[in-house]
Amino acid sequence: MVTANLEETTVESFSDQLHGDVLRPGDAGYDDARTVWNAMIDKEPALIARCTGSADVIAAANFARDLDLPLAVKGGGHNVAGDAVCDNGLVIDLSPMNAVRVDPEAQIARVQAGATMADLDHETQAFGLATTGGIVSPTGVAGLTLGGGLGRLDRKFGLAIDNLLSADVVTAEGDLVHASESENPDLFWGLRGGGGNFGVVTSFEFQLHEVGPDVLTGRVIHPVEAAPDVLRFYRDFMTDAPDAVQCYAAFTQVPPLPEFPEPLHGQTVLVLIPFYAGDIENGRAALQPLREVGDPIADTVQPQPYTVSQRSSDDIYQEGHRNYWKSHNLEGLSDEAIETMVEHATPIPSPFTTVFLEWMEGAISRIDPDATAFPHRDAALSFTVAPKWTDPERDDELIGWAQSFHEAMAPHATDSVYANYLSRDESERVRAAYGENYDRLVEVKNEWDPENVFRMNQNIEPTG
The missing domain is CATH 3.30.43.10 (Uridine Diphospho-n-acetylenolpyruvylglucosamine Reductase, domain 2)
Incomplete structure (x- = not known):
């Protein structure tokens, strides 16, 4: 109340x-x-x-x-x-502040902090440009970026923060300051992965890249019985994949949506979601091994507008569901880790629930861990258990399922986690989210928000 x-x-x-x-x-x-x-x-x-x-x-x-x-x-x-x-x-x-202004010659976008990925993609794709961003179009550009910013383009162009050129920030003292590599560089360092701990970012300036208008992507759906073999192939393929290739892997219960064949509705399946950022014909050759492995139930990989691909997960991550996530970073995907995933993911307990792997490496790994507040440059993958449900009476069941699954994967994980994937009861993992950069982040917090005005976040507490 x-x-x-x-x-x-x-x-x-x-x-x-x-x-x-x-x-x-x-x-x-x-x-x-x-x-x-x-x-x-x-x-x-x-x-x-x-x-x-x-x-x-x-x-x-x-x-x-x-x-x-x-x-x-x-x-x-x-x-x-x-x-x-x-x-x-x-x-x-900040949602009324959703303007995006693109300079197509400089390949730069200036984005207000209330803009969503849909807003950003719509404006940049008018010029055949894009930058790394989230895979669900209603996601806010600000929150995603400040936590690091994984996305379909991250292996080729780096994280969202790796494409951030500057930001305007309202501080705890009510001042408007500019942060970049040359102006308030300590604040700029902290904004790139340190979340909303240091102020309210009101606008961002991003480097853009030539992408689309069409990209090659889609879903390759496998029966869950084939998951061990498919995931072993996925691991070996992605370890040596070119940067232009991204591929998510997810266990899910096929939702009752028109895009999926009705006989599949309710079944637990493994889905590969390959994506190629570049020439379509080169992409066909690069993604072909991912489409040929096993005997897939369905294969929807085809050229499609980048803006369409960016909306392809919206139905699965729609509003109105209760959500609880547990996540790890992984150094690799061992046979034992695969066995654990298959055991705990079968069956998926509710429609729209996912257990997903996001492959990192590529351009992400070529930046020093201390160059930005985001420290996880050596992680190969991010692993997340993400149950979704609508009945509050299932809270204990599905939260417990996620926690048990997460605990079972702990022996195969690093001691780190992506800050954007922390749930509301994981304050004890904030230090793990920032790793060896945590102490420096405390110093930035002491300078810019010593009274912890901005504490409604994955909070870095000041020492003052």
């Missing part, structure tokens, strides 16, 4: 400072604005400031700091931990 005791005149004075709306419980739009992708999150902020620009963000940050209100920042609201909203505090809602 909302318990903040804010005087009417105080709220009115704050509202007068903003071009955007200030929403309170009971106002039209309040419930929509406090709703995030993970349906397990049901927070009731005292106020939601729907900001239209940096001036609004400055006013909101000052207001929260001066009244010592809990402060959360919402971009796309797609984070599984639900950090975009808070109880009894102020939410800075």
